[in-house]
Amino acid sequence: MKNEKEMRALPWPEKAPLSESKVVLESAQINSNLDTLSTEQNRAFGDKTPNDSAHNKKEALLEELRSIKADELPFRRRELTKKYGITSADLQKFWDESRNLLTEKDEELPVWAQDVEKWPEEVDLIELFELIEKTIRRFVIISEMDAAICALWIVHSWFSPYATYFPILAISAPFEGCAKSSLGELICHLCCRGYYTFAPSMSVLFRMCDKYSPTVVIDELDQYIKRPSYAELTYALNSGVTRGAKVVRTTGENQEGKRDIEFFSVTGPKCIIGIQLPMVLDKTTSSRCIFVNLRRATQAEINNVDDFALNKERPEILELLLEIKRKIRRAVEDYHVAFQRRLVSYSDARLSFGLYGRERQKWINGIALADTGDIKRFAKNNQLKLNEALNIYDQSSVSxxxxxxxxxxxASIKESEVKLPSEDQELLLQIIKVFKQLHVREISIKELCVQLKRRDRMLYENRLSEIVLGRKLTALGLWRDAKGEPKRPVRKIIKGQKLTVCCLGDVMRVVDGVLDKTEF
Structure with missing residues (x-):
């Protein structure tokens, strides 16, 4: 006759059951018994080792889950279900329970690393994108395209446990005073566990990324990225865009006088800020970046926006930022499965969207996130559940x-841009605005210099002359024919002087594919 303790012990198979019906039956039994284990049973197991007790096995499972990061769970799901003899659905329940246990320890975390409470109501993703875009344009003079890209990148940072690639958001400007840091701070306040820093030491950066999985916002990058002491920062940026990126370091000597090897994960979303970043960064780093190009605002434009640095501590602003974060948190919970399903559907190489190689890797997660928002709106308009909408969306004629x-x-515009130095982009933009302001189709180089100095005396007063401007325009390819062959500049007699003339058509030909047309 079997021992009474063995009769009461919960069956826990060493291997995963083979048949589906057996899996469901035994998993239900395990789940029920784990939650209703009596005090008497606990006493009966008192003399046993932890592995002989169902209660202790549950504790062991929860402890192991607490040590696993969210981005590692999909890769260990099969191993854990087989090890503990439970179904994937039950593992997800234990995973949620382990997350709840971790939230109880949030007081020990820095403020920026603590989770926010989710929004109580269902969130429309499209409305969320528009709210973030509107908030960005409230504080920063930025093009519609760049504001929308920043909004999607912010939401994507919260979906990072389910993403496949983490493109670097690179905020660049031709010179100081273009609100780069203001935009970076705003993004940091809205991202998932945003951490804003300057010149971080590599040992701190590795350990912080591994412990907290933050969204790192690094400012003033152009000041130190080329220093030999920061060479490792380039490697961390390059490798941190994909999963599995690890930095290996040796620890201090242990009691035996030996050094151990320690691995630090640098995977996760990162935002970098600096002047003329396309010229500062290595080509390998630039190929992993989504560039957001800012410019210096005019006085009239400055009067139409709020200063984020001066207003970020106001209660109503803090309340707005917290509301956005709570809504994103709720969106992640509601739509992460739909987001993953769209990513899987895009695995077909034929769905390139005109993007290939690393370009496709950079943008595919953002496209899937935007697509998820469209599908949710489609489901809402047609009174369908989200799963039903996912199944019929691609074949629907009304989507x-x-x-x-x-x-x-x-994405197509950004990837087709010619990577001109940011200062040259700003110059071309200002020239087009001069043409627009004067309502002319051509202007002399001499008059163009005068107008540029009037528009931005600080930048052009001591740095721009007719000769310098002429050389810049020649280097940019202004005086070339339709075939790209050099041609002689047009010269006309204006007020008794024979002057070189700049034509709007030639400027637009150079600008085509370089600047965002919504700017003008």
């Missing part, structure tokens, strides 16, 4: 992928 098509268009 309207507004944000998806918009984001694909922005």
């Amino acid at each position: 309207t992928p507004i944000w998806k098509e918009r984001f694909i268009k922005f």
